[in-house]
Amino acid sequence: MSYYVPTGGLPAQSELTTGRSGRARFTTAYAVIPRGTLSDITASRLPHWDDTRLWVLARPLSGFAETFSQYVVEVAPGGGSDLPEDDDGAEAVLFVVQGTPAVTIEGSGTHQLSPGSYVYLPAGVFWALRNRGHEDAVFHWIRKKYAAVDGVVPPAPFVTHERDVLPQPMPDTDGAWATQRFVDPNDVRHDMQVNIVSFEPGGAIPFPETHVMEHGLYVLEGKAVYLLNTDWVEVEAGDFMWLRAFCPQACYAGGPGRFRYLLYKDVNRHAALDL
Template identity: 55%
Template structure:
């Protein structure tokens, strides 16, 4: 059974040494799980019983296409109006507990591994109707509309989707695609990527797509813009466009992460029309 790491939010002991792996560079940011503590949370408008860790937002010199949060919702908490911007689409991925998501007249109960894609302008709400804390990752992106292609809401669980083996890997590198990759209505992909111990990305991917990578399980070593960076479940990477990237899965179990990337749109060259 797969698992999904959530933060240990209590403050470290006053006896702890000030050492960690957090780093911000011109090409990538590493937010290790050990820095996601109680004192760095936000309380969002229109939400109750909720704490939020903002782990990515558009910044100059960094990733600019999306925001990503880790959200903890207490029993009874949630929001009737979670999204304040009608042009923004959302992807919700549950890691612990359960969430009830209402979309129009539909109601979906999401357990760990469950996801919801909510298109721009959607009427939706979210509530923790259970008795335990719920944890989810929330990805928000301004949707770039394309005439004749309208995205639709999607719900499911990554555990119920057959992953696609990457070519020539004997299935040791697999991708679970939660949004359709061949539909131009969607200008982002949200996948769960799985590596068996010792599997690798054997070349330095260097491409226009920005990435948000939330480590769900296991550990690995990433090669980012010439640097070797160790990551483990609970860590987060934000990669700007064209950051060279490769990795080796470290074992002893699977290495898995939730991946965001922006896709399927032309590069904007007019003033103020950045990608």
């Protein structure tokens, strides 16, 4: 498996302003954050995290996308946190793209992770993460306020790996478009899904999807042309797309290799009426 990993840095003074990040866009319907924008000066820090920096790709914004935040987190050897989350109502998914961090989860023990590892962390469950390896550990951290429902037991934590989750081809695509689903879509305990969507070269979403789910799409591998609202936008590994509800979307994978992205969406709950 291939996973794009940002390295920070800073463009040289001789580079064009429209070079590494010239495809950046922020509209009323979607945003594109090219990989070149993840530089040293856009990195941030968090309380209680040692030897760690992160890039914030998404956060709730009134009038735009409101359900989730997404970070790319880089933890140096020896770094990590024993108090990683300060919101008891936040659930999370971690997806590792580099290194071998270890996560300790209340009631589940300590799990050694590797690139491709996937961790679901329910709201209110204690967890900690440390990088005891010899290289930086890099992972995506997707957070959402869990929408509890009377009579529905919240889901339990789990740790898995993408090699253990079989891709499910979309109907009538001969495997050109497939999704690795880490949670059963019929399991209404979960109010979000974080999946991996893959396209073989030439594979496509052949219609403009228009739906209530918000999306965060981080390109793990390859390149494609993506329809966002009324614009066709070229994207590549390391780019992030952020879509508000009902933004039309479609895709054509340009090759020469596979095109894959990590996809967030909110699911399985009534539409809130008290915004």
